[in-house]
Amino acid sequence: MLTYLAQRIGLGILTIWVVSVLSFVIIQLPPGDYVSTYLAQLAEQGSTASAAEAESLRVEYGLDQPVYVQYAKWVFQMVQGNFGMSLDWKRPVADVIGDRLALTMIVTVAAILFTWILALPIGIYSAVRQYSVADYIFTFLGFLGLAVPSFLLALVLMYFGFVVLNANIGGLFSPEYADAPWSLAKAWDLAQHLPIPALVLGLAGTAQLVRIMRANLLDELRKPYVITALAKGLSERRAILKYPVRVALNPFASSIAFLFPQVVSGSIIVSLVLSLPTVGPLLLRALLAQDMFLAGTIVMLIGVLTVIGILVSDLILMWLDPRIRLYGRR
Amino acid sequence: MALLSVRDLRTYFVADEGTTRAVDGATFDLYAGKTLGIVGETGCGKSVTARSILRIVERPGRIVSGEILLQRDGGYIDLAKLDPDGREIRRVRGGEIGLVFQEPMTSFSPVHTVGDQVIEAIQLHRRLDKARARARAIELFRMVGISRPEGRLDEYSWQLSGGLRQRAMIAMALAAEPRLLIADEPTTALDVTTQAQILELLRDLQRKTHMAIMLITHDLGVIAEMADDVVVMYLGRVVEHGPVDQIFHAPKHPYTQALLRSIPGIQHEARVKLPTISGSIPHPFARPAGCPFHPRCALVMACAAAPDGVCCDHHEPELITVEEGHSVSCHLYRKKGAAVPLALESAR
Ligand SMILES: Nc1ncnc2c1ncn2[C@@H]1O[C@H](COP(=O)(O)OP(=O)(O)OP(=O)(O)O)[C@@H](O)[C@H]1O
Ligand SMILES: [Mg+2]
Numbered sequence: 001m002l003t004y005l006a007q008r009i010g011l012g013i014l015t016i017w018v019v020s021v022l023s024f025v026i027i028q029l030p031p032g033d034y035v036s037t038y039l040a041q042l043a044e045q046g047s048t049a050s051a052a053e054a055e056s057l058r059v060e061y062g063l064d065q066p067v068y069v070q071y072a073k074w075v076f077q078m079v080q081g082n083f084g085m086s087l088d089w090k091r092p093v094a095d096v097i098g099d100r101l102a103l104t105m106i107v108t109v110a111a112i113l114f115t116w117i118l119a120l121p122i123g124i125y126s127a128v129r130q131y132s133v134a135d136y137i138f139t140f141l142g143f144l145g146l147a148v149p150s151f152l153l154a155l156v157l158m159y160f161g162f163v164v165l166n167a168n169i170g171g172l173f174s175p176e177y178a179d180a181p182w183s184l185a186k187a188w189d190l191a192q193h194l195p196i197p198a199l200v201l202g203l204a205g206t207a208q209l210v211r212i213m214r215a216n217l218l219d220e221l222r223k224p225y226v227i228t229a230l231a232k233g234l235s236e237r238r239a240i241l242k243y244p245v246r247v248a249l250n251p252f253a254s255s256i257a258f259l260f261p262q263v264v265s266g267s268i269i270v271s272l273v274l275s276l277p278t279v280g281p282l283l284l285r286a287l288l289a290q291d292m293f294l295a296g297t298i299v300m301l302i303g304v305l306t307v308i309g310i311l312v313s314d315l316i317l318m319w320l321d322p323r324i325r326l327y328g329r330r
Numbered sequence: 331m332a333l334l335s336v337r338d339l340r341t342y343f344v345a346d347e348g349t350t351r352a353v354d355g356a357t358f359d360l361y362a363g364k365t366l367g368i369v370g371e372t373g374c375g376k377s378v379t380a381r382s383i384l385r386i387v388e389r390p391g392r393i394v395s396g397e398i399l400l401q402r403d404g405g406y407i408d409l410a411k412l413d414p415d416g417r418e419i420r421r422v423r424g425g426e427i428g429l430v431f432q433e434p435m436t437s438f439s440p441v442h443t444v445g446d447q448v449i450e451a452i453q454l455h456r457r458l459d460k461a462r463a464r465a466r467a468i469e470l471f472r473m474v475g476i477s478r479p480e481g482r483l484d485e486y487s488w489q490l491s492g493g494l495r496q497r498a499m500i501a502m503a504l505a506a507e508p509r510l511l512i513a514d515e516p517t518t519a520l521d522v523t524t525q526a527q528i529l530e531l532l533r534d535l536q537r538k539t540h541m542a543i544m545l546i547t548h549d550l551g552v553i554a555e556m557a558d559d560v561v562v563m564y565l566g567r568v569v570e571h572g573p574v575d576q577i578f579h580a581p582k583h584p585y586t587q588a589l590l591r592s593i594p595g596i597q598h599e600a601r602v603k604l605p606t607i608s609g610s611i612p613h614p615f616a617r618p619a620g621c622p623f624h625p626r627c628a629l630v631m632a633c634a635a636a637p638d639g640v641c642c643d644h645h646e647p648e649l650i651t652v653e654e655g656h657s658v659s660c661h662l663y664r665k666k667g668a669a670v671p672l673a674l675e676s677a678r
Contacts, residue, residue, distance in 0.1 A: 224433040225440075230386045232451040232502070233424035236415050243439045321441055322486050
């Protein structure tokens with residue numbers, strides 16, 4: 001059990017390292033750098049900068065050095081908790097991100113919880129009453145949920161919010177709380193704004209998870225231990241909930257691993273549409289501006305959180321499945 | 331007085347592709363302290379019969395007709411008429427009729443300890459708190475010959491050997507001291523030594539508790555060793571029913587005779603091919619008309635040759651008593667002049 005855990009943590013650290021290299025390299029990949037983007041902006045505004053000025057900017061930001069030196073400096077600083085300066089915002093990256101990272105996490109976790117809460121009963125129902133009318137309806141809705149892009153759903157919901165409720169359903173806070181310091185009232189305000197983004201971001205995952213749960217449970221329902229449970233005198237309902245559902249729960253725990261990145265990347269565009277103060281819009285802007293320290297930090301932090309999410313799912317799996325707990329395998 | 335009487339039980343699986351008559355008119359009785367062996371080739375409806383009795387046939391299977399009479403308080407209740415998810419049948423399941431079946435690997439949930447599952451069975455039928463139920467589980471484990479029962483309770487089924495797992499299964503089935511134990515191929519997946527131990531255990535438990543056992547197997551050796559009475563099934567029907575000595579020494583039905591010829595005996599010469607039953611079991615959707623065994627029967631009577639024009643491919647034989655307690659479903663044993671119902675199948 002401890003070996004398994006140590007193995008998982010080791011793997012997580014390795015993953016984080018790979019993520020850091022990849023995020024740094026990917027940011028460097030497009031032609032040009034922050035200075036060339038900056039010069040282009042200047043040119044648009046009608047002013048120009050000389051080649052010498054550009055070069056001094058590059059030296060200032062360390063862009064003239066080889067990539068691996070830049071990477072080493074970046075990592076070295078990051079380990080010390082210093083994420084560097086945002087070139088675009090001219091402020092420390094940590095300041096620019098602020099509590100957007102925490103809000104991203106809150107929205108993501110809310111979306112995953114929404115996914116679970118919806119997918120569990122629907123998956124169970126669809127398997128136990130396979131080929132019933134409701135099963136077909138859920139299947140249809142599921143494919144719809146998969147096929148509709150989440151930003152479109154966000155737009156539609158916004159539209160109905162305006163037309164029917166005459167309210168702006170976007171954002172995560174009411175205007176009076178947006179810049180207020182954290183308080184209980186602000187947290188409550190946040191909780192009230194969460195359902196819409198959770199729905200938008202969680203719908204595709206819900207559809208996927210319903211299919212997974214249904215397929216798994218159908219397999220488990222045919223296992224002899226279900227007959228054993230019924231033959232003991234358990235009611236069908238209790239027998240199904242206690243045994244096959246419990247065994248079919250494993251994929252639910254592992255679902256964090258794929259839901260997490262899916263929801264985070266989905267949230268980039270959805271956050272723009274719903275004007276959510278998450279890191280999504282920030283990342284987009286940073287990437288466009290080739291603001292590498294900001295973009296790199298965001299990608300890196302999301303990577304770390306994903307690894308933590310996967311670790312949590314491993315822990316849940318260990319708790320759920322004695323075969324993993326005792327032997328480290330399924 | 332029979333403990334359980336199955337009367338003309340029919341359980342069909344109705345699907346779009348066709349109807350499988352898994353059990354098609356099974357009749358037999360079970361008595362306290364006695365073992366009834368049920369034999370037949372694979373797919374002849376043995377397991378479905380067992381599940382029908384407990385009312386746990388899975389969809390789309392359904393009891394179409396027949397009675398399953400369980401003796402209780404001097405009278406009978408008909409299990410076939412009960413709501414399959416009702417309180418009454420759940421009292422019977424585990425409480426009055428226990429079930430042990432073949433798959434020792436998967437008959438326990440892999441994510442619950444064996445003890446959890448056995449204690450649950452106890453608490454379903456006995457008002458015992460957790461500690462007392464646990465004590466009872468330990469007692470049950472000891473009774474079925476599991477060493478170190480306290481430790482075993484907290485293990486998972488996949489940590490136990492096949493023999494131990496089957497013993498735990500038997501302990502669970504006996505949690506509420508049922509009057510009838512249905513054992514569906516309880517030893518098929520075990521090695522010969524373990525098989526003998528499990529059978530010995532069942533016999534031992536029967537002596538102690540005086541319960542009835544319905545032992546399903548396709549191993550005639552097991553039947554010879556264990557059973558008092560034998561039911562031979564073919565395509566969902568009882569073709570012969572009688573005391574074990576009669577079945578082995580004076581089998582009546584051509585199918586039973588063929589089955590007996592196909593088992594290797596020690597007196598047989600080595601490397602001589604055993605006689606097999608000609609042909610194979612027909613597809614469930616393509617049931618032969620008349621006697622279901624007639625296409626494979628060596629003694630089949632064609633219409634022209636048959637007395638009274640009763641022939642095997644048109645008329646379905648009924649169970650005929652040939653001796654006290656011994657009945658057979660075959661036209662060969664029909665008394666001359668007795669009326670024979672024209673089987674519905676012959677209309678097709
Ligand atoms: N769930 C089901 N759906 C459709 N048909 C079924 C189902 N379960 C059993 N049957 C059919 O019922 C018939 C009897 O099956 P049953 O399992 O009772 O055979 P068996 O005598 O127990 O065989 P074995 O010796 O292999 O265990 C078979 O033709 C089988 O195909
Ligand atoms: Mg069977």
